[in-house]
Amino acid sequence: MKSGVRHQLAEKMAGEITLSDSPGQALKKWRQSFNIPQGLLAERLEVSPSVISDYESGRRKSPGTAIVGKIVDTILSIDEDNGGRFINKFAKILYSEFDEDVIYDIHEYASPVSLSDFAAAIDAVTLCGPTDQAIYGYTVINSLNAILQLSSSEFNRIYGWSTERALIFTEVSTGKSPMVAIRVTPFKPRCVVLQGISQEQVHPLIPGLAERDRISVLCTEMDVEKIISSLRGKSW
Amino acid sequence: MKSGVRHQLAEKMAGEITLSDSPGQALKKWRQSFNIPQGLLAERLEVSPSVISDYESGRRKSPGTAIVGKIVDTILSIDEDNGGRFINKFAKILYSEFDEDVIYDIHEYASPVSLSDFAAAIDAVTLCGPTDQAIYGYTVINSLNAILQLSSSEFNRIYGWSTERALIFTEVSTGKSPMVAIRVTPFKPRCVVLQGISQEQVHPLIPGLAERDRISVLCTEMDVEKIISSLRGKSW
């Protein structure tokens, strides 16, 4: 679990750099806050050190998304190779306690993903609802802990940046409680995935509940770790 | 309070676009999720509509930070002109309840800001500690609510992305409780600003407490709204 931090951190860095009116300085700030010398960064990027300096000094006023991305990624990789000291430091800032127990993974896609592709990737069967729709992200939720720990106002957090997403509830027994929770909640996902049960074990009330909010319901028995690794780093 | 959302949202958008391996698609996704036609976006950017299309279609594979920033900003501005419907929708996702009552403003600078410049901007006097240091951000905190509402694990949130920052506690009576809170907490800011009291009213214990953690302490009587507007949108 939890390499979500890397991604979120990367996004934060890239966002800050891109919006800065001197991207070079922002770049420098991040390199320095990871305690990485220009030389090492250059080496890992397989460019000469002057390139880094040119960026940081602002000779290139508007670096392209490609290099910004590469630099951010390289900074993070270098830290990972050193045990991820700084990433972990920032992780504390990003994640509050409960996120780890409740949200196993949360991710946004930059472009729409069709529900049928999504279902295929996690080996899921469609219980009800259309599959010709598209989603923009997913959240993997520990069903039990979500109900135990999340207050109603915190429940929204599971939606990330878009409600056009799939909510994957793990280790459900019949799937009833997750569907009820969604029923009484203002935001609705496009799709709910019930993990850990077979088609037959699903509670008979579910199709009815789902239809009211026009939600597609899938179920899969693939295990959680595998789902997460299959979903991450998909290019579709 | 609270235009912090715009900035955070902008950063999120920019980050996602920059890291995407097809920035064009990401750009498109955001434009569409704000329900803005290409033509309008082009008009506001004062470029021809084909420019937008070229980006979104990916003819330019790695757009520079400058246009990405401009586009993101323009999308947000258009929404603001329409009453900020979508921004508000995203704001719900960004901010959990308590943030509004506790954190009045939180901001990161892309480049270091000297403490003396910072002090000048908020009309603050230095009580103790050096002023030749630099900070990377600030947080404006409602002292009373912070103590009432924040659990110890949530207290870290006030640090944002860097502890190299100023914590501005508002409406303090003597400044003692904020300093005690920091004393018993693992993270330390570079600087604490006590808002709402004069130099004479400051509790005599404070210099001692501050020195232990090598924190500079300032105090100011400028009012909170004014502090926030003075600090935001500074280029230094």
Added chain:
DNA sequence: ATGCCACTTCGACATTTCACGAAGATCCAT
């Protein structure tokens, strides 16, 4: 069908980026 609106495609051209390597500037430590 006629037309409008939203969007795409493409050639052209000025401007920038991107990357290099050589040479210079700083700042420790020895």
Added chain:
DNA sequence: ATGGATCTTCGTGAAATGTCGAAGTGGCAT
């Protein structure tokens, strides 16, 4: 003060960006 490590500056050339405008596609209302 001699070295070493880190960073800066700059000229250069190939490649890509940034922008335009004209022409083309594809709905969906009239």
